Amino acid sequence: MRLKMHAVRFTADQSLFDFIQAKLNKLDTFHDHIVSGEVFLKLEGADSNKVKEKIIEVRLMLPGKEIFVKENDKSFEAATDRVLEVLKDKLVRCKQKRNDFSSQAIVDEKARMQADETVDVDDL
Template sequence: MKLQVHSIHFDADIKLLEFIQSKLNKLDTFYDRITGGEVFLKVDKGDTKKVRSKMLEVKINLPGGTLFVKEQGKTFEEAMDIAIEALKIQLKRFKERIQDKANPTRNVLMSMAMES
């Protein structure tokens, strides 16, 4: 997947970039037509300067749609793990919608099977 990572007001470590890339590459197992994506990394200072939460925004481009997730965590890795789980759910729903549009009789057959 072609991925652009934007770290806002800081320089991201190469290990973090590789971690993000590897996690997002795993989404291809759920839907293989992902065209690209963007990741925005931000550090939120919060009320005190000691507590800094990490904000992560992921935008995934698909043919016919876009998925977006915004997560927050103590580390970027934690936020990425949460975002991946949310993206998996969104990808499954997107794929089901695409299949339902391609095969409208499937809905009728499913509802008939549920009734009996």
């Protein structure tokens, strides 16, 4: 997956970018149509001398849909792990909705097929 990474008002180390890329590459196993993504790294309290929290924002682009998650923690690595968990859940739900055909015609056909199966078993 192609990720664009942005460190807002600070310079991030390449190893941090590599860590985030490696973690988010695992999302391809949960949804096969991820087009691209953007990652924003921010420091809360960067205007003052003390940095309180580290914030990571991830935006994933899917065909016809966009998923956005924002998490904060004491380190970017911990925040990345939290973002990964939320994104996994959202991607799985999105894929289930895509594969769930709940139109009335399909529901009726499924019910008819189940009824036919029960009749076949009773005939034996």
